[in-house]
Amino acid sequence: MWTAFMWGGISASAVVIGALAALFLKIPKRVIGWIMAFGTGTLIGAATFELLGDALNDGGIIPTAIGFTAGAVVYTLFDLLISAKGGAGRKRSGRSGDSNQSGLGIFAGTVMDAIPESIMLGASLLAGNGVSVVLVVSIFVSNIPEGLSSTVGLQGSKYSRAKIMLMWLSVLLISALAALGGYLFLEQLPEEMGAAIGAFAGGGIIAMICSTMMPEAFEEGGPIVGLIASMGLLVSLLLDL
Numbered sequence: 001m002w003t004a005f006m007w008g009g010i011s012a013s014a015v016v017i018g019a020l021a022a023l024f025l026k027i028p029k030r031v032i033g034w035i036m037a038f039g040t041g042t043l044i045g046a047a048t049f050e051l052l053g054d055a056l057n058d059g060g061i062i063p064t065a066i067g068f069t070a071g072a073v074v075y076t077l078f079d080l081l082i083s084a085k086g087g088a089g090r091k092r093s094g095r096s097g098d099s100n101q102s103g104l105g106i107f108a109g110t111v112m113d114a115i116p117e118s119i120m121l122g123a124s125l126l127a128g129n130g131v132s133v134v135l136v137v138s139i140f141v142s143n144i145p146e147g148l149s150s151t152v153g154l155q156g157s158k159y160s161r162a163k164i165m166l167m168w169l170s171v172l173l174i175s176a177l178a179a180l181g182g183y184l185f186l187e188q189l190p191e192e193m194g195a196a197i198g199a200f201a202g203g204g205i206i207a208m209i210c211s212t213m214m215p216e217a218f219e220e221g222g223p224i225v226g227l228i229a230s231m232g233l234l235v236s237l238l239l240d241l
Helices: 002-024 029-059 061-087 103-127 133-156 161-186 191-221 225-239
Strands: none
Touching (some): 002 103, 002 133, 029 133, 029 225, 061 103, 061 191, 103 161, 103 191, 133 161, 133 191
8 A cells, every 4th residue: 555655756756856957957948848758758658558458458448438538528627727727837948937827827737737647656556566667657757847847937936946845745745645545546446447547547648748748848849859759658668568
């Protein structure tokens, strides 16, 4: 049980690492875009091979399709709400001066991005074969540029270093608790329901990638991000073997 909590915290610690890098180092925006592109590829692989693949095997096509569609719809609705509250640019380091951004919007959007990933990370332990390496690596890699870009946005909203670090440590704790909750909650469910929830998380992750990570990666990294994302997907496939 506490193993799920630990792995949820480890994967989310990359947000704190990214925040520290943004606060104390001068990292080119192009590099941030490249890291995000690689994380995009690994997350697409994790959502496909781990979440949707397992959902199809455990529950069949109908629960998988319903769960995946519901996850994408729910994430999109929440994304629209949070974007209207000032969180639209939470992953865009180049918009730190945008007056439409708000610190709370950035924070809420980051939490919303982290929860489905962490839930399924905890649920991956239920198979009895240890944590999913694909999910851990994918979430960790994608969280580094999120911490970088979002921290720049928070600095643009005049948040102090101490307040920024407190917010990201809160994200780490929430992610660890979500992983623990995923382990405890999904353990009690029948296979079809567990499959639908796994597909739900997959739909939310894919919608998040397309609405936040991919645009930021291309804006900052240029056309080469397509190649880098492809390599991330390949790494995800190799880790899943």
